[in-house]
Amino acid sequence: MTSQTTTPTASHYSSAHVDPAAQVADAGFVPVQTRSERPHSFEPADFGAPTGREVNWKHTPVAKLAGLLADEPGDADAVSYDLEQAEALLEPAAEGVETYGEFFRPEDLPSALAWKHGPRGLHIQVPAEAELGEPVVVPIRGAGADKRAFAQILIEALPHSRATIVLEHSGSAQYAQNVEIIVRDGAQLSVISLQRWDDDAVHAAAHQATVGADATLKHFVISFGGGVVRVNPSVELTGAGSEGYLYGLSYADAGQHLESQVYLHHKGPHTKGDVLYKGALQGESAHSVWIGDVLIGPDATGTDSYEANRNLVLTEGARADSIPNLEIETGDIVGAGHASATGRFDDEQLFYLQARGITEEEARRLVVLGFLSDIVQRLGIPALETELLDAIEAELAAVSA
Numbered sequence: 001m002t003s004q005t006t007t008p009t010a011s012h013y014s015s016a017h018v019d020p021a022a023q024v025a026d027a028g029f030v031p032v033q034t035r036s037e038r039p040h041s042f043e044p045a046d047f048g049a050p051t052g053r054e055v056n057w058k059h060t061p062v063a064k065l066a067g068l069l070a071d072e073p074g075d076a077d078a079v080s081y082d083l084e085q086a087e088a089l090l091e092p093a094a095e096g097v098e099t100y101g102e103f104f105r106p107e108d109l110p111s112a113l114a115w116k117h118g119p120r121g122l123h124i125q126v127p128a129e130a131e132l133g134e135p136v137v138v139p140i141r142g143a144g145a146d147k148r149a150f151a152q153i154l155i156e157a158l159p160h161s162r163a164t165i166v167l168e169h170s171g172s173a174q175y176a177q178n179v180e181i182i183v184r185d186g187a188q189l190s191v192i193s194l195q196r197w198d199d200d201a202v203h204a205a206a207h208q209a210t211v212g213a214d215a216t217l218k219h220f221v222i223s224f225g226g227g228v229v230r231v232n233p234s235v236e237l238t239g240a241g242s243e244g245y246l247y248g249l250s251y252a253d254a255g256q257h258l259e260s261q262v263y264l265h266h267k268g269p270h271t272k273g274d275v276l277y278k279g280a281l282q283g284e285s286a287h288s289v290w291i292g293d294v295l296i297g298p299d300a301t302g303t304d305s306y307e308a309n310r311n312l313v314l315t316e317g318a319r320a321d322s323i324p325n326l327e328i329e330t331g332d333i334v335g336a337g338h339a340s341a342t343g344r345f346d347d348e349q350l351f352y353l354q355a356r357g358i359t360e361e362e363a364r365r366l367v368v369l370g371f372l373s374d375i376v377q378r379l380g381i382p383a384l385e386t387e388l389l390d391a392i393e394a395e396l397a398a399v400s401a
Contacts, residue, residue: 034327035263035293040105044071044116047109056108059289059321061257064228067148067174068110068204073117078147078173081122082139086165089136091125091156099123100154103210103236104180111206114176118150124165126189128158135164135192135381142173145200151177157187157215164190164381170225172198181209183217185239190218192379196391197226199256205231213239213268220379221248221277223258224391234263237271237300246275248290249375249388251395252318254283261291264307266300275307278375280368281318282395289321296328296336304334311342312371314364365396 038056041047049069050057062069083090093099100120106112126132142149155165167179183189195203203226211217221231235244250258264273279288290309311320324338345367353363369392376388 034295035325036265036295036327038107040107041112042101042106042115044109044112047112049109056261059291060230060259061228064202064257065110065204065230068113068176068202071113071116074148074150078143078149079151079175080141080143082141083122086124086136086138089124089126091123093120093123100152100180102180103182104178104208106178106206108206110176110204111178114150114152114178114206116150118152118176118178120152122152123154123156126157126161126163126187128161128184130158130161130163132163135166135384137166137168140167140169142169142171142175142197142201145172145174145198145202148174149176151175153177153179154182155179155189155191156182157184157189159184159212160186162188164192166192166194166381166384168194168196169203170196170198172201174202175204177203177205179205179207181207181217181219183209183211183215183242185212186214187212188216190220190380192220192222192384193231194384195221195223195226195229195231197229199225199227201226201229203229203231207231207233209233209235209244210238211235211242211244214241215239216243216245218245218378219247220375221250221260222388223248223250223260224395226256226258228257230259232261232263234265236265236267237273238267240268241270242268243272245273247375247378248277248279249372250277250279250288251372251392252279252281252283252286252288253395253398254317255285257287257289259289261289261293262307263293264295264305266294266296266303266305269300270302271300271305272303273305273307276375277309278372279309279311279320280314280372280395281311281320282314284317286315286318287320291323291325292338293325294327294336294338296330296333298329301330301332302334303330303336305336306338308339309341310371312368313342313344314368365393368392368396
């Protein structure tokens with residue numbers, strides 16, 4: 001990959017619709033109507049500090065992200081990366097060549113600041129034709145809630161390769177992260193972003209991916225820990241016959257805010273997409289946010305796409321916000337749809353189990369495990385699946401204690 005990144009010109013901004021409070025320079029104050037029309041810029045100054053009234057910030061506790069909204073360098077020791085397992089895949093940058101930014105374009109202030117202040121160098125490149133039998137795990141550990149960090153990560157699967165990359169977050173920090181994902185023609189890549197932060201961590205991430213012809217990306221956002229976790233994946237199915245599967249799992253406890261704004265853009269013909277996010281919430285002021293946007297472009301003939309979000313509220317005082325959106329610009333598609341549901345336990349399921357001698361507490365545990373394990377089992381990593389199911393069991397034990 002040898003593309004040169006340039007600072008965007010005014011043409012990078014939408015002239016039709018602009019988010020009123022994003023205050024992007026020279027853009028005016030007309031509300032954004034669709035995700036595709038949000039302005040993009042590499043320059044933090046082109047974005048005003050969010051107020052919480054903007055369409056992309058109105059469900060987020062903006063005040064808690066204050067440390068990631070200041071145009072100042074982060075702390076060098078805020079976050080550490082264990083690259084031992086990924087070392088063989090790290091691609092050194094050629095002198096004078098910018099390997100980042102072939103596809104990535106920041107669409108909010110934390111992302112633009114991460115682009116400006118985040119060091120470049122973590123470029124994981126899966127060789128062409130290679131098939132990695134084991135997942136590559138990159139542990140990312142924060143040094144403390146008073147530490148600020150900006151990061152840029154580039155994951156590239158070269159043609160006809162197969163691999164799974166796991167970004168495993170733990171510890172605590174104020175962490176703004178850009179993840180650029182490039183899936184070349186014929187490649188099959190899974191990227192798992194696992195958030196198991198301490199309760200005082202703040203994590204704002206932008207994942208942007210492009211998928212080539214006959215290539216497949218499976219993208220997972222798994223969030224259990226953290227005070228505020230905002231991971232927003234954006235995937236463009238660029239090549240003919242490309243496929244994108246976007247899955248998410250969250251378990252919000254008292255005081256936690258777990259958020260994902262998902263964007264799937266069908267751009268090439270005969271593409272296939274599936275979006276499924278599931279969440280459980282328990283405890284006072286536990287809050288989850290899911291906003292799903294699917295755009296089927298004018299050239300995306302033969303598209304087959306579906307998105308859904310399901311939330312299970314386990315206790316009083318918890319709230320789930322769920323907003324699906326679908327935009328279709330061609331009539332020649334196989335199918336498209338979206339769905340959203342938030343509710344408490346299914347009384348019929350509980351009755352069925354209790355009628356067979358199972359206690360109410362055990363019945364509730366089985367219902368929640370069955371609800372969430374659907375996502376866990378799609379990971380395809382037995383050890384991680386077991387670890388996550390154990391984590392769900394621990395969360396359920398805490399609410400019933």
